[in-house]
Amino acid sequence: MANMKISDLVSDEAILTEIGQRILQRRLALQMTQAVLAEQAGVAKRTVERIEAGASAQMSSMISLLRVLGLLPGLELLFPEQAQRPMDLLKRKGKVRRRASTPREKADKEKPWRWGDE
Template sequence: MKISSLTTDDAALAELGRRIAEARLARQMTQAQFAQAAGVSKRTVERLEGGASTQSANLVRCLRALDKLDGLDRLLPQSPPNPIDLLERHGKTRQRARPDPDEGAGAGRPWAWGDEQ
């Protein structure tokens, strides 16, 4: 099944669970072995594969155990920098604050509180 914008939430979760189960079985892992490799409970694996909602951290752990975590980067790629921002920054160097030579010990005078005359 192809997941699209017309797919219901429940159907999308069920398809995601089916795909995770398929990937687990392709690695010839039981749910218990998979749960241990992912660092989650067997019940979490059952819920995930059954299409029930689960915490996103558990999904990440399971995808990592299947070597599929890079799929999240393709799912939501990092946005490129805004071209306008790049043009505004082009050629400008970062300015650093410089001490004022007329103030304090930098002028060759001893330091004072400022209320002495």
């Protein structure tokens, strides 16, 4: 079975199925049974079966499986640390951003300016 490319154009279900297939392929490449993988990861064998079949799973279970399969470093590529931009640090006087800001109203900018007495 050929691997598909995971992209925005693919449904969530198809991505889960593809991730499950890739985990299955990695497990087989390591000559590991589902039972051994489950035991080493500290999850139920049924959890391994479900993930390999493309079902959703708890993030903690997925992390445990990725750790045992030697795939955990790949998460660094998936979720790279976001560097603080120097100008943002200057604006906030060195304080690290903790929240996203609310988008400003564009409607005010789109309306032509008028005197208030019209």
